[in-house]
Amino acid sequence: MALKKIDDLSDFQVDTLRELGNIGSGNAATSLSGLVGSEVMINIPKVRILDFEEAVNFLGGPERVIAGLLIRMDGDIKGMILYAFGEDFSQEIVGQFFGKEIGSLLELDEMDQSALSEIGNIMAGSYVGALSAMTGLTIHITPPCLCIDMAGAVLSVPAIEFAKAGDKVLMIDDSFGLGGVTVKSNMILIPELESLEILFNRLGVV
C-alpha cells in the first residue's frame, strides 16, 4: 500500500527507522568524539513520531531559544533534516572544540556559529552515511543553514514543508555523555513519502 501520511507507518516500519536511528547515532557519537578529542558515550536513542506541537514542546516549548541546522537531502532519498539542540549542547561541544567558555545561544559570535554549522554537518553526515551504507542508496546533503531563534519559529520551516504529508515528524532523540556531562540533540527527519517507500522497499520492509 502506498504511504499517504507518516502516521500510516506500521510498527515494523517504525522499528526499522528506530534501528537506522541507532546506527546513525552510533556513527554520530564516533564523529563527535573525534571532534572534541575525548570519549563520547551514547545512550540508546529514542525515535518518536510526533506532531508539530508535541515536537516543539519536546524541545522546551515554543519560545525556548534553540539552534536549528537545516539540511536538504537529495538523490535517492529526498527531504529535509533539522538538527536541533539547546544551549547545553552548544556550550559543551563548541566549548570543548575551541577550549573556551561559550555564552548563551543568542551571544554566539561568527566563529562559534560556523563551528556549530560544521558540527551539525558532521552529525547529519553520520546519520545519512549510516543510512546510505545500510541501504546502498545514494543520498547527498547540502551544507547546513543555521538559525538560532524560538523553537516554534525554527520548526515552522520543516512543519510547513511537511504540512503536505501530514502533521507528523520523525524525531531521533539523542543524549551523549562527555566528561561527566550529558548533552542532548535531536535529529528531525522529514523525508518525502516516496523516499520512505524507496527506503522500505530496499530494506524489504513492507
Next chain:
Amino acid sequence: MAEIITVGISDLNIARSPDILATYALGSCVGIALKDVKTGIGGLAHIMLPWSKEANTATAINPKRYADTGIRSLLALMKQNGASTAITAKIAGGAQMFQTTFHSFNIGQRNVDAVKTVLGELRIPIQAEDTGANYGRTVFFHVDTGVLEVKTASKTAKVL
C-alpha cells in the same frame, strides 16, 4: 482580570475585552489580528500556508491552516458572535528563518502576500504590520485597545 487565550499553529480564536489573544513563535507563519471597532470583538488566526488550493488532496484540509480559508473562517466566527462589518487588521510574522535559497520558495513572503490579497478581497484595511526579516515573533493582541504587541527572542518588543 484579563485572560490570555492561546491560539495554536493552524488555529484561530476570538475574544472580547479585556481578554488577550496570544500566539507563540510565529516563524514563516503569519498571525492575523482582526478587530471589530463597533462591538469590540477581536480575533486572531495563525496561518501556515498561503492558499488552500495548493493543498495535497490526499489529506483532509484544515481550513485554519491557509491564509484564504483561515481568514474567512475567522471572520465568519466573529460575525456569528455578533461582529459588524467595521473590521480592521494588524498582521505579524512571515519571516524567512533560514537564509538560504534551497527551500525553493520563500514561504514567509508568500504567506504575507496571500494574507494581504485576501484582506484586500474582503475590504479589511491593514492598520499596521511587522512582517518579513529573519526572526521569530510572539504576538499578544489586546482586544480592548486593539494593540498588537510583538515580542522576539533578541530584540526589543514592538507595539503595533
